[in-house]
Amino acid sequence: MGRILGIAVVMAVLAALAPGRFGGHAGKAGGPLQWQSPARTSAVGQTPGDHLLFGRVVNHSGKTIRLRAAAVHVLDAKGRRLTTRAAFADGFVPGIMLSGYGELYGGEASSTVGREVVLRTGQAAPISAAYRAGDGRRAAVLDYGAGRLALR
DSSP states (O other): OHHHHHHHHHHHHHHHHSTTTSSSSOOOOBSSEEEEEEEEEEEETTEEEEEEEEEEEEEOSSSOEEEEGGGOEEEETTSOBOEEEEESOSSOOHHHHTTTOHHHHOOOTTOOTTSEEEEOTTOEEEEEEEEEOOTTOOEEEEEOSSOEEEOO
16 A cells, blocks of 8 residues: 555656646646637648647736747647647738648748747737648647647
8 A cells, every 4th residue: 555655646746846747648738828819720621630720829928028930839638749830920821821732832931921929018919820630639739839828
């Protein structure tokens, strides 16, 4: 019985010191940003694994923050990164939305639209992302480098 109690104590300490690292899940959302309203996601055409995400984020911290689109990743429920391309821009961004169709539609990655955004306290910015969630995987979290936002 003592050994089981010891294992339980060690697991409790690990969970308290590093939440999300030992539980095999995407981890609790947190950081300076919050959704202005829930993000919208949708499948792209006839491809069940390809999705688009649109939303607006607000800086609720007490300081100005700089965000880079290259640091944005969509995670599944186990915290694994899904292939993601993002921009801090409203609507259609060819380098993001056509990431799989560059040769046909000119959706090359060299687009500079929405690569960085600076948000003062209370400011909002749009975010768009294209991501691939195949093999029954489902998007659960948006990791933006300085924190995470849950997807519903």
